[in-house]
Amino acid sequence: xxxxxxxxxxxxxxxxxxxxxxxxxxxxxxxxxxxxxxxxxxxxxxxxxxxxxxxxxxxxxxxxxxxxxxxxxxxxxxxxxxxxxxxxxxxxxxxxxxxxxxxxxxxxxxxxxxxxxxxxxxxxxxxxxxxxxxxxxxxxxxxxxxxxxxxxxxxxxxxxxxxxxxxxxxxxxxxxxxxxxxxxxxxxxxxxxxxxxxxxxxxxxxxxxxxxxxxxxxxxxxxxxxxxxxxxxxxxxxxxxxxxxxxxxxxxxxxxxxxxxxxxxxxxxxxxxxxxxxxxxxxxxxxxxxxxxxxxxxxxxxxxxxxxxxxxxxxxxxxxxxxxxxxxxxxxxxxxxxxxxxxxxx
Numbered sequence: 001x002x003x004x005x006x007x008x009x010x011x012x013x014x015x016x017x018x019x020x021x022x023x024x025x026x027x028x029x030x031x032x033x034x035x036x037x038x039x040x041x042x043x044x045x046x047x048x049x050x051x052x053x054x055x056x057x058x059x060x061x062x063x064x065x066x067x068x069x070x071x072x073x074x075x076x077x078x079x080x081x082x083x084x085x086x087x088x089x090x091x092x093x094x095x096x097x098x099x100x101x102x103x104x105x106x107x108x109x110x111x112x113x114x115x116x117x118x119x120x121x122x123x124x125x126x127x128x129x130x131x132x133x134x135x136x137x138x139x140x141x142x143x144x145x146x147x148x149x150x151x152x153x154x155x156x157x158x159x160x161x162x163x164x165x166x167x168x169x170x171x172x173x174x175x176x177x178x179x180x181x182x183x184x185x186x187x188x189x190x191x192x193x194x195x196x197x198x199x200x201x202x203x204x205x206x207x208x209x210x211x212x213x214x215x216x217x218x219x220x221x222x223x224x225x226x227x228x229x230x231x232x233x234x235x236x237x238x239x240x241x242x243x244x245x246x247x248x249x250x251x252x253x254x255x256x257x258x259x260x261x262x263x264x265x266x267x268x269x270x271x272x273x274x275x276x277x278x279x280x281x282x283x284x285x286x287x288x289x290x291x292x293x294x295x296x297x298x299x300x301x302x303x304x305x306x307x308x309x310x311x312x313x314x315x316x317x318x319x320x321x322x323x324x325x326x327x328x329x330x331x332x333x334x335x336x337x338x339x340x341x342x343x344x345x346x
Contacts, residue, residue, distance in 0.1 A: 007127045008034045010329055011119050013098050013273065014134030016056055017315045018305025018322035020082035022132050025326030027089035031333065034126060035086070035093045036119070055136060055306075056315055061165055065316050078315070096121040101131065101273045103298055117300065129336070130300040130329045133286070134322060135270035137306040137313070141263045142176065146232035154240025155232065155261050159185040160314065163192055163262075167239075170194050171259035174243045176229055178202060182264035183211035189262065190220040197256055198223045199245055232261055269307045277301065285310050294325035295332070302329050 010026045012019050015037030027033040056062070056075035063072035073081075083093055100120040117131040139157030141147045147155055156162040159175075163185075173193040175186045178200040186196050198215065203225045205212040215221050226249045233255070234241040243261055246253045269284040278296040279287045286308045289295045294302040304325035305318040 007116070007129070008032045009128065009333055010034070010130045010132060011036070011117060011126060011128035012132045012134060013101070013119070014132075014136060014305065014307075016079070016134065016136050016305060016318060017082060018136070018318040018325070019132070019134035020079065020086055021319040021322030022134060022304060022326040022329075023086035023091040023093070024082065024089060025323055026132075026330060027086055027091035029326075029330045030090075031330060033086075033091040034128070035091055036096050036098050036121065037083075037093055039095050039097045055139070062161075062315060063164065064161070064314070075315075082319075096123055098273060101133075101277070103277055103301065130302070130333055132294075132302045132304065132322075132325045132329055133271075133274055133307060134303075134305040134318075134325070135273065135307050136318075137267040137269040137285075137309075139263065140266045140268060142229060142265065144229070144232060147261075147263070150232055150234055150240040150261070154234060154259060155263070157263050157267075158313065159188045159262050159264075163189045163260075168192055168260045172197065172257060173260040173262065174199060174229070174256060174258050175262045175264055176200075177264035177266075178205045178207060179264070179266070180207045180211050181266060183207045183215045185262050185264040186215055186221050187211075187218065189260075190218055193220065193260075196221045197243075197245075197258070199227050199229055199243075200225060201228050201248065202226065229261075267306070267310075267313070269310075271307050274301070274303075278303075283310065294321065294328045300329075300332055300336075302332075 009031040010033045012022050012035040019035060023033050023035045056079050061072050062075055062078055087093060098119055098121055102118045104116050117128045119126045169192045171193055172195040173189050174197045175182055176199050186198050189196050198221060224245055227245050227247050229243055230246045231244040232240055240261055243256045243258055244253055245256060271280050271284050271286050277298050281287055286303045288303060288308060289297050294304050296303055302325040304321035306313050
């Protein structure tokens with residue numbers, strides 16, 4: 001491609017707290033930093049998670065991010081604050097969606113002295129010495145139109161993030177799923193709700209025995225076996241009001257009054273951009289080269305946030321891992337500079 005942009009020291013791909021925190025740290029370290037946050041207009045499955053702000057943009061209230069004691073902060077405001085802070089230190093943030101990432105090693109004789117990453121967007125090809133991937137993960141939903149209608153107005157895919165909000169306290173809530181995630185979500189929600197309904201399409205859980213037993217022994221949790229959600233109902237003013245559930249054995253339908261609907265059928269890590277470069281596990285999560293590190297199998301390629309986190313998936317843990325990735329990348333570049341000087345002198 002002829003439209004090649006200039007070389008950056010670090011390119012960051014992603015628009016959420018992991019990416020933006022990484023940009024704050026790398027730009028503050030005086031490294032030329034370019035961050036691709038995605039395009040607001042993109043909505044297809046492959047690029048959805050790269051839309052500005054990531055999953056935080058669908059969260060109205062963030063009450064569990066440190067430093068906001070009085071009512072928390074809205075997800076979009078938190079993202080915008082992070083972006084402004086990164087820009088203050090010199091990071092360049094652009095609204096382009098990354099279409100492809102590749103990697104090459106440049107050599108002088110037998111000595112490796114530089115690695116370049118090539119990032120392709122619709123507008124051109126950008127290059128960098130190091131790359132931080134923070135593309136996040138996309139929550140899976142069952143595909144109802146009404147899920148989108150009431151998104152963030154009763155519909156959620158994260159009980160830990162949203163379950164303690166005032167709109168859900170002492171109300172009936174619905175959880176969809178039958179795996180460990182669904183069990184964890186239902187158990188967590190039972191601390192705040194007066195009743196939790198689990199809707200599961202089979203007659204047994206896929207979850208581990210210990211998690212299943214914990215749910216079945218919880219007096220506040222009711223399981224609707226052999227059942228699926230067919231629709232969500234509500235109104236413009238109050239959001240979600242009820243969930244329609246169909247029994248697949250006898251086709252009977254019941255409408256459950258509830259204030260919240262939590263879809264707990266998993267997440268899809270947005271790792272497709274680098275799956276040809278680094279190992280990913282059976283669920284699509286990127287595997288770092290060693291535990292506790294953000295470095296991947298490819299030198300200079302670092303990963304952070306929900307694209308590699310299958311356990312916590314919180315805004316604050318994503319931000320923390322963005323800090324780690326930035327520090328790792330900064331140290332890696334410093335080491336490359338030192339090696340290059342040594343090789344030149346030789």
